[in-house]
Amino acid sequence: MMNAVISTDQLTMRFRGCDALMGLNLNVRPGTVFALLGENGAGKTTLIRILTGFQKPTSGSARVCEFNPLTQPLEVRRRVGYVSDNPTLYDWMSVGQIGWFTASFYPDGFLQNYRESILRYEIPEDRKIRVLSKGQRAKVALSLALAHDPELLILDEPTSGLDPMVRREFLESMIGRAASGRTVFLSSHQISEVERVADTIGILHNGAMQACESLNDLKGSMTELTISMDDSLVTLPELPVPAVAMLEEHRGRQRQVIVRNFEPSMISAIEEAPGVVAVRMRSMTLEEIFIAHTRRGFGDRSSPPGPMFDLADGGEPNGGSSGDAVIASGESR
Structure with a gap:
């Protein structure tokens, strides 16, 4: 995408004994709140370090605001605001x-914008950084990151350890940011917070992007089926096209199947299959979708990197199989 604020091409980062990123392809459009979800160690912070020019990737490339962060780091930093989960501030300085x-x-x-932001947050300029609460420090860091009106704001677990009111204020301000045409890249594992503010969701697991599409499309495309069989050894019937079984678990005579692109009209076709007693379907929450994509077997590292994830068109996850979870045969992508 020519106008992508963030784009990566087969981005790979290997450390000794660890593949942090595996052929990551990503496009983030301007004027959106993009949320990157992943467990601790999924590769989120490594990706952010590469995007901000602080880490050289093993292979592949990245562009931020149409600049290469490796060869043009100053151009990138002029256009980016960054807030980490534990902002590094000079404790001996005052807020002003x-x-x-x-x-x-x-x-x-810059200074005028910063002072207006601090005033809005009701933090005295003469107060020393070292005596601020964690919430106040986060507000100072956000004010510093936004004072030059960056094209892109990158937040790496910014609400970690903050009280609920501060978290709500912090995240809701991101919605207004995107409404003004700027872009927010939010890295987090706080699912409920992300669901309130994000336009698009990327799920990173074991260094690979498992899903990447708009929040509504992601939630609308995923369904959990509970299929009761008359015999625990009976093979599960094939799902009608275009439904795709992504993850299946056996529980005695019941099969719990996570399905993509399932329609209620398909239930009757499954119920008519030999051995099927009953079928129940249920929409999945974002938290359940996240767990499904990060369980053992779903994001197997042995799976090859997936195709380009384009936020305009959505993406399909890679699959694998291991442990108790079983990926439906023939449907690994």
């Missing part, structure tokens, strides 16, 4: 001093 100091690296208008 750190704004004045940071303003020296940016064009005119």
Whole structure:
């Protein structure tokens, strides 16, 4: 995508004994809140370090705001605001001093924007950084990150350890950010928070992107089926096209199957299959979808990297099989 704010091409990062990223392809459109979900160790922070020019990838490439963060890091940082889960601030400075100091690296208008933000958050400029609460420090870090009005705001677990009210204020401000045409890239494993603010969702597991599409499309395309059989050894019938069985678990005579592109009209065709006693379907929450994509077997590292994930068209996850979970044969993608 020519106008992608973030784009990666077969991005790979290998450390000794660890593949942090495996051929990652990603496009993030402008004016959206993109949420990257993943467990600790999934590769989220490694990706962010590459996007901000602090980590050289093993192979592949990335572009941020149409610049290469490896060869043009200053151009990228001029256009990006970044807030981590534990912002590094000079504790001996006051709130006002750190704004004045940071303003020296940016064009005119930075300090005025910073002061307006601090005033809005009701944090006194003469208060020392070292005496601020974690929530206040997060607000100072966000004010610093936004004062130059960046095209892209990157948040790496920004609400970790914050109280619920501060988290809500912090995240809801991101919606207004995207509404103004700017882009927010939010890395988190807090599913409920992400669901309130994100336009699009990417699920990263074991260094590979398992799903990447709009929140509504992702939730609308996933269904959990509970199929009761008259014999625990009976083979599960094939699903009608275009439904695809992504993950299957056996529980005695019941099969729990996570299915993509399932329609209620398909239930009758399954019920008519030999050995089927009853079929129940249920929509899945984002948390359940996330768990399904990150369970053993679903995101097997041995699976080859998937195709380009384009937020305009959505993507399909890779599959694998191991442990108690069984990927439906022939449906691994």
